[in-house]
Amino acid sequence: xxxxxxxxxxxxxxxxxxxxxxxxxxxxxxxxxxxxxxxxxxxxxxxxxxxxxxxxxxxxxxxxxxxxxxxxxxxxxxxxxxxxxxxxxxxxxxxxxxxxxxxxxxxxxxxxxxxxxxxxxxxxxxxxxxxxxxxxxxxxxxxxxxx
Amino acid sequence: xxxxxxxxxxxxxxxxxxxxxxxxxxxxxxxxxxxxxxxxxxxxxxxxxxxxxxxxxxxxxxxxxxxxxxxxxxxxxxxxxxxxxxxxxxxxxxxxxxxxxxxxxxxxxxxxxxxxxxxxxxxxxxxxxxxxxxxxxxxxxxxxxxxxxxxxxxxxxxxxxxxxxxxxxxxxxxxxxxxxxxxxxxxxxxxxxxxxx
Numbered sequence: 001x002x003x004x005x006x007x008x009x010x011x012x013x014x015x016x017x018x019x020x021x022x023x024x025x026x027x028x029x030x031x032x033x034x035x036x037x038x039x040x041x042x043x044x045x046x047x048x049x050x051x052x053x054x055x056x057x058x059x060x061x062x063x064x065x066x067x068x069x070x071x072x073x074x075x076x077x078x079x080x081x082x083x084x085x086x087x088x089x090x091x092x093x094x095x096x097x098x099x100x101x102x103x104x105x106x107x108x109x110x111x112x113x114x115x116x117x118x119x120x121x122x123x124x125x126x127x128x129x130x131x132x133x134x135x136x137x138x139x140x141x142x143x144x145x146x147x
Numbered sequence: 148x149x150x151x152x153x154x155x156x157x158x159x160x161x162x163x164x165x166x167x168x169x170x171x172x173x174x175x176x177x178x179x180x181x182x183x184x185x186x187x188x189x190x191x192x193x194x195x196x197x198x199x200x201x202x203x204x205x206x207x208x209x210x211x212x213x214x215x216x217x218x219x220x221x222x223x224x225x226x227x228x229x230x231x232x233x234x235x236x237x238x239x240x241x242x243x244x245x246x247x248x249x250x251x252x253x254x255x256x257x258x259x260x261x262x263x264x265x266x267x268x269x270x271x272x273x274x275x276x277x278x279x280x281x282x283x284x285x286x287x288x289x290x291x292x293x294x295x296x297x298x299x300x301x302x303x304x305x306x307x308x309x310x311x312x313x314x315x316x317x318x319x320x321x322x323x324x325x326x327x328x329x330x331x332x333x334x335x336x337x338x339x340x341x342x343x344x
Contacts (some may be wrong), residue, residue, distance in 0.1 A: 007249025052249060063253060063274075070275045090248040118252045119180045121231070123173065124307045134275065146275045147231065 018045025073134035076103030196332020263294035
């Protein structure tokens with residue numbers, strides 16, 4: 001997942017509006033109870049913005065790590081054994097995949113993977129589909145699934 | 148009979164295409180996903196260009212407001228192994244009016260030296276693709292063609308072997324539909340050739 005323009009706007013909105021809600025009533029000399037209510041809303045909004053920022057940063061770090069595995073990792077294949085979805089995230093199915101990994105030097109093994117996929121990609125995940133994988137040479141249990 | 152239906156009728160006659168009435172391709176590409184299962188209607192099946200078979204039709208759907216695209220769909224199964232996703236979308240194109248999600252699936256923007264291409268299109272691919280194959284696909288000749296020859300509002304999406312060319316015109320006329328078919332067939336032929344090489 002990556003932050004998009006809407007995400008940047010949301011972070012800016014919640015951050016700036018939250019800060020304004022928290023500070024402006026106090027600076028304007030609003031009664032204590034009113035200032036307290038606005039400050040509470042403001043703090044919650046700022047926390048939402050910080051939460052989104054934290055998530056975006058985590059996703060960026062994950063992407064950078066996956067890029068490293070892609071560049072340095074061992075290339076193999078993953079055969080889809082089963083695929084299903086029981087939840088969606090931002091209109092995208094959260095896919096539960098059962099895969100058979102085949103990586104040169106590491107043999108074959110079965111593993112499970114949960115992945116948020118685009119709808120048109122999820123609709124292609126059927127048993128027998130073979131996808132490329134890149135396995136972390138330092139930790140073979142970690143892999144990037146190319147879909 | 149509406150202007151659009153007349154245009155499709157004329158195209159069917161000119162190109163010898165089969166009239167399907169409606170055609171539901173399923174959620175094969177991002178634009179078809181935005182359509183939320185709406186069928187292509189009217190729809191014609193047959194040759195889009197030299198040795199390229201497919202379906203051409205109108206996709207209309209509502210996401211706060213109504214969007215209309217004329218689309219041409221063909222299959223290039225061999226492309227999946229090289230590039231599961233390649234999107235070449237006209238800059239400024241809007242496909243929905245109800246976007247409120249701050250995070251989306253990761254993609255990579257394809258870098259090219261062509262100013263003309265970059266000014267006209269946003270080219271994106273799935274991450275972890277072979278950059279050499281993509282650079283070969285977007286050869287100077289293909290980039291030049293993309294920048295100058297297709298209809299002004301042309302875009303294409305390649306997703307798991309399904310290639311969808313599209314234009315945004317509400318009433319393109321038979322000539323506009325013909326240009327859409329030709330442009331999509333040209334892209335399909337280019338991708339096929341690169342897969343074979």
